[in-house]
Each structure stands twice: as structure tokens, then as C-alpha cells.
Amino acid sequence: xxxxxxxxxxxxxxxxxxxxxxxxxxxxxxxxxxxxxxxxxxxxxxxxxxxxxxxxxxxxxxxxxxxxxxxxxxxxxxxxxxxxxxxxxxxxxxxxxxxxxxxxxxxxxxxx
Amino acid sequence: xxxxxxxxxxxxxxxxxxxxxxxxxxxxxxxxxxxxxxxxxxxxxxxxxxxxxxxxxxxxxxxxxxxxxxxxxxxxxxxxxxxxxxxxxxxxxxxxxxxxxxxxxxxxxxxxxxx
Numbered sequence: 770x771x772x773x774x775x776x777x778x779x780x781x782x783x784x785x786x787x788x789x790x791x792x793x794x795x796x797x798x799x800x801x802x803x804x805x806x807x808x809x810x811x812x813x814x815x816x817x818x819x820x821x822x823x824x825x826x827x828x829x830x831x832x833x834x835x836x837x838x839x840x841x842x843x844x845x846x847x848x849x850x851x852x853x854x855x856x857x858x859x860x861x862x863x864x865x866x867x868x869x870x871x872x873x874x875x876x877x878x879x880x881x
Numbered sequence: 882x883x884x885x886x887x888x889x890x891x892x893x894x895x896x897x898x899x900x901x902x903x904x905x906x907x908x909x910x911x912x913x914x915x916x917x918x919x920x921x922x923x924x925x926x927x928x929x930x931x932x933x934x935x936x937x938x939x940x941x942x943x944x945x946x947x948x949x950x951x952x953x954x955x956x957x958x959x960x961x962x963x964x965x966x967x968x969x970x971x972x973x974x975x976x977x978x979x980x981x982x983x984x985x986x987x988x989x990x991x992x993x994x995x996x
Contacts, residue, residue, distance in 0.1 A: 773924075804984075804986075811989060812984075812989075814976075814983045814984070814985070817982060819982075825982075827983070859925065863982060869927045870984060872917070872925040872927075874923060875924050
């Protein structure tokens with residue numbers, strides 16, 4: 770099976786712009802979670818989707834949003850980018866909530 | 882509040898020696914515990930998990946972890962370290978409030994294995 774894929778791998782944006790990141794989970798996995806990784810804050814949970822429904826959301830401002838499609842692919846959007854949004858954004862999928870999550874390689878977002 | 886602590890920012894080990902990376906947790910109810918490894922500029926790779934059953938869990942690449950309920954710990958171990966084990970290791974607990982499945986991660990421990 771192919772692993773979790775994320776596109777693009779690298780992204781450079783300027784403050785005030787918006788960005789959309791994409792994640793394709795492992796085939797058959799219906800749960801997709803997003804995490805932000807920064808040197809200062811570590812790995813922080815953004816949101817979790819299951820069968821096109823947001824099941825849980827982390828403590829991030831409303832500028833961060835996401836969605837999941839019927840084929841389980843997911844996108845996350847960040848509007849009005851700030852310098853502090855520079856991070857590695859990781860997507861993970863799992864077959865159920867009790868199983869391990871498998872992570873993609875991440876999208877490195879740099880905000881200038 | 883549910884949390885995970887990795888008390889060591891860095892662990893240094895000589896190749897061939899045993900290694901231990903420490904993790905303690907705080908959760909309500911039964912914990913679902915995980916270890917992941919991250920190599921530079923890569924995503925996280927799953928190593929092992931504890932859901933229930935034997936307290937000693939064996940995982941990928943020769944790693945194992947011991948679940949200790951009384952000490953609320955889940956330390957990662959390997960009998961003989963390799964230079965290629967050098968990486969960033971994360972302990973995580975599943976947020977078991979309700980039906981969500983997101984993970985709560987520790988800050989990570991950098992493992993350095995010297996030849």
C-alpha cells in the first residue's frame with residue numbers, strides 16, 4: 770500500500786496570504802488528523818476528520834480550517850498567514866481511532 | 882489534563898550499548914501509548930504501541946517499551962544501539978476523551994549514538 774502523501778512538500782508564502790495543503794491517506798483509512806510541528810511548541814494537534822466530519826479540533830485560531838472529501842482525502846487551509854505559522858504541517862491517517870496513525874512526510878511552510 | 886512528558890531533551894549513547902528514552906504520561910482512564918521516530922526533514926515513523934495486554938511491547942527495528950501503570954511510564958528501550966538509531970523520538974498518548982483519535986505528543990528526545 771502506498772503511504773500517506775502530502776502536497777506540496779515545500780511552500781513559501783508572504784504574510785497576509787492564504788495557503789491550502791493537501792493530504793491523501795493510506796487507502797482504506799477514513800481518519801485523517803493534522804498536526805503542526807515547530808521547534809518551540811513541538812507537535813500540536815490541529816484537527817481530526819472521520820468520514821467527512823470534523824471530529825475534534827485543537828486550540829488554534831479560526832484562520833486554520835480543514836475539510837475531508839468522500840474519498841478521505843483532506844485539505845487544510847490557513848488564511849491571513851502570519852510569520853508564526855511557519856512550520857512543518859503533518860498529516861496522519863489511521864484505520865480507526867484505536868489504531869496507530871501513519872504520518873506523511875509533511876509540508877514545510879515558510880511565511881516571509 | 883492529559884499530557885506526556887519526556888524529561889530528557891537529549892540522550893547520548895555509545896554504539897552497542899543499551900539505550901533508554903524515558904516517557905511518563907497523565908491520562909484519565911486506560912492509556913493508549915505510542916512511540917514514533919523522526920529523521921531529519923521526514924515525517925514520523927511508527928515504532929510501537931501499547932493498548933492492552935503484556936506490559937513489554939516489541940516494535941520495529943529492535944525497539945521495545947515497557948508499560949508501567951504504577952509509575953505511569955512507558956520507556957523506550959533497545960538492547961544494543963546503532964549509529965543509525967540517531968534521531969528524534971516522540972512518545973504520545975491518544976486523547977481518549979470521547980470518540981476522537983488525536984495524539985498528544987511529548988516534546989521529543991534527541992537520541993545521539995556515537996561510534
